[in-house]
Amino acid sequence: MENIYDVIIIGAGPAGLAAGIYAARARMKTLIVEKGIPGGLIVNTNEIENYPGAEENATGPSLTERMKEQADEFGAEFITDEIVQIDLNNDIKKLTGRVGTYQSKSVIIAAGAYPKTIGCKGEREHIGQGVSYCATCDGSFYTGLEVIVVGGGDAALEEAIFLTRFARKVTIVHRRDKFRAAKSIQEKAMKNEKINIRWNTIVEEINGDGIVESVIFKDTVTGEITEKKADPADGIMGVFVFVGYKPYTEIFKEAIGTDPHGYVITDEKMQTNIKGVFAAGDIRVKPLRQVVTAVSDGAIATVEAEKYIDDLVF
Numbered sequence: 572m573e574n575i576y577d578v579i580i581i582g583a584g585p586a587g588l589a590a591g592i593y594a595a596r597a598r599m600k601t602l603i604v605e606k607g608i609p610g611g612l613i614v615n616t617n618e619i620e621n622y623p624g625a626e627e628n629a630t631g632p633s634l635t636e637r638m639k640e641q642a643d644e645f646g647a648e649f650i651t652d653e654i655v656q657i658d659l660n661n662d663i664k665k666l667t668g669r670v671g672t673y674q675s676k677s678v679i680i681a682a683g684a685y686p687k688t689i690g691c692k693g694e695r696e697h698i699g700q701g702v703s704y705c706a707t708c709d710g711s712f713y714t715g716l717e718v719i720v721v722g723g724g725d726a727a728l729e730e731a732i733f734l735t736r737f738a739r740k741v742t743i744v745h746r747r748d749k750f751r752a753a754k755s756i757q758e759k760a761m762k763n764e765k766i767n768i769r770w771n772t773i774v775e776e777i778n779g780d781g782i783v784e785s786v787i788f789k790d791t792v793t794g795e796i797t798e799k800k801a802d803p804a805d806g807i808m809g810v811f812v813f814v815g816y817k818p819y820t821e822i823f824k825e826a827i828g829t830d831p832h833g834y835v836i837t838d839e840k841m842q843t844n845i846k847g848v849f850a851a852g853d854i855r856v857k858p859l860r861q862v863v864t865a866v867s868d869g870a871i872a873t874v875e876a877e878k879y880i881d882d883l884v885f
């Protein structure tokens with residue numbers, strides 16, 4: 572028989588790695604396909620405070636590196652590839668990547684989500700030159716400078732707090748007059764002397780010659796337009812965007828049931844609308860997107876995939 576896996580897991584974030592640990596430990600022939608660096612979005616997080624049992628100084632990378640080691644130790648195979656085509660309707664599912672073609676009896680989609688953009692003028696042109704979606708990656712470039720953080724959820728506030736390690740001043744720009752973030756995170760942000768908040772404000776334009784030199788704000792209540800210029804002594808400012816995420820469902824959405832935002836619909840067993848195809852982690856429709864729920868999804872999806880292939884007759 573050709574090289575047919577019991578389960579192929581797409582994505583090596585916490586959901587995919589947990590699925591990989593459970594699958595390989597259950598002696599399922601397991602392949603994890605990841606297009607980038609293993610670890611998922613949480614590798615951008617410098618502080619893991621709410622994952623039960625995590626070491627006091629745990630970071631996103633340290634936590635997920637250990638998960639990958641565990642999957643490795645149990646014998647999961649890893650490959651770096653981007654799946655670009657899927658054929659999921661038969662008992663043997665076929666996945667085509669840029670590097671190779673893979674076959675499996677079951678598939679767990681744990682491809683996660685990516686940061687949304689504001690969509691304003693000048694944002695795209697300044698990515699990597701003042702506009703960033705990752706404080707852990709780019710925060711240190713703004714040591715002693717001013718930065719703006721756009722958003723009002725957990726990510727915006729946590730990352731704003733993190734950025735105060737480097738920046739002289741951090742201004743959170745939020746489109747409403749109430750944060751969406753958890754109360755505990757709000758309290759921490761409000762207490763931080765380096766953090767200022769600009770309520771009822773959106774970013775209309777990001778300007779500058781190569782680097783970000785100024786930002787145009789619009790008041791969402793009065794409509795007033797104002798310009799915030801970088802301090803002349805700095806000449807540059809940073810704009811960190813944390814306005815939510817979009818699921819990586821582009822190649823699946825024709826075949827797999829999603830909600831209007833593109834998140835994959837599953838039942839509580841992580842089963843999608845296609846038999847033998849499961850989804851886990853941030854890519855699913857779910858009320859809470861955290862490492863703790865991602866790993867739980869991964870474990871459930873694998874146990875259900877195992878039951879599914881046990882019932883397959885070839």
Ligand code: NAP
Nearest residue numbers: 689722723724725726727746747751813814815816859860
């Ligand atoms: P989120 O909770 O969806 O919040 C996105 C924020 O961006 C909201 O405040 C939203 O404003 C604002 N926003 C959306 N589009 C915007 C636009 N075009 N312009 C300006 N503002 C815009 O996203 P998140 O903070 O990235 O969190 C995503 C998920 O991860 C959540 O489930 C969150 O709980 C979880 N998370 C948890 C932790 C933690 O527990 N430690 C850390 C990070 C993330 P409105 O409020 O007006 O909608």
